Amino acid sequence: MSALNTATSPVAVKRGSVTWRLVKVEFTLYVREKVAPIWGVGCPLIVLIILGSIPALREPPEAGGALTIFDMYVPVLILFNLAILALTALPNTLAGYRENGVLRRMRTTPIGPARLLTAQLVANLVIALVAMILFLAVAGLGFGVDLPRNLIGFAVAWLLAASALLSIGLLVTAVVPGRNSASAIGTVLFFPMMFFAGLWVPITLMPPVLRTISHYTPLGAGMQAFQDAYLGGFPSALPLLILAAYAAGCAVVAVRWFRWE
Template sequence: MSALNSATWRLIKTETTLSIRDKVAPLWGVGCPLLVLIILGAVPALKEPLQGAGGLTAFDVYVPVMILFALAIVALTALPATLAGYRENGVLRRMQSTPVGPARVLAAQLVANLALAAVAMVLFLVVAGLGFGVEPPRNPAGFALAWLLAAAALLSIGLLVTALAPGRGPASAIGTMLFFPLMFFAGLWVPIANMPPLLQGISHYTPLGAGMQAFQDAYLGAFPAAQPLLILAAYAAGCALAAVRWFRWQ
């Protein structure tokens, strides 16, 4: 058992190293959202309070959007492309003949991507706070729970994309097709509060829209409402079960 645990830990370190070398997750999942955050922080008009946002400015609202941006890049782009590539190249099939097994590769990838997303989240909060005076979430426990559920939901969606895609190219294409509408409903281009009522209603039932709603509750000092948390948990559980049902190792 200890030998397997040691092998799992080495596998996690290896997968983390490979994901950094691959540059997709670090550059697009951390560097790109961070650059956008810094650019937005330099726009004076975004420092004006938004109507119906409890005193938050437009830039305050964009900080959690960028955190969701990083999660979405990692879960919908980096994770599916890597795992689908492993299956396409026979890595998972070859792992079946070893004591480690392909399931540990899957777990190592999940841990590596979750750790990268956590680093991005902390980095964005620090840069926004020290560089632009944005207050951290007033309810840190609620924010942490919302982030964990959002991460679980998005990573489960990424696993489902991996399960359904026949190879790396289709996995990247499906992930990209999901990324843009999900980010729209998270408020990347138009704040959710400024959307028409119909689009606001749709947004609240999407994983990133529910995540954004929970984040805003935490930023305002309240524990996130039950509805967005339950929606995130439903996405996490439903997509994870579907991914397990349809996942192909070879």
């Protein structure tokens, strides 16, 4: 048994090191090309600062109200960041690789779709994590917004929401032929998802039918889980299960349907 472990461990280490090198390369390219930092981080952060600078949005809607309108928009903008990364930055990057023949050349290597998509997922998760911490810091230090009362519940909800959104982005990336198709599909998905996250109309003010639909969308489920954490409770099981189902299902389909060219 020890001989078998000795023989197989170098292979496992080599595979792990290849994935890690891919993650570092993809992260470096994302930062160098500035697509994810500018659109995925900079754009939502500017919106956050603009909204926080409007005094009326930082006043409770009713006398003695616990949350201001701006307080309720902070988690929406965190989801906004995830949606831009997942539906704009990620698909355009990999679709560009396919369009320029990079993936065709990578097909001759032992990397495989699962390892390539994992590297994209991890690189974007790192950028999204930095953005989330930055948003909470700016909202708290700059505009007095409290942190979620249940930080563990918020962290779990954020991780599942990020995984779900990025897995959807990987699924789009797996099948589109080039950047134009990636942009079109990403745009078609982005605006309805943000609507159901409450970007334009708060979920609580939606008609019952739209509110129900919202709860079963990835961003609507994410918003529901965030609100539970902000109010001090651990997110309820249903939105977490919905997010986990999106994450696992889309990731598996993305690996299975992945096209090199």
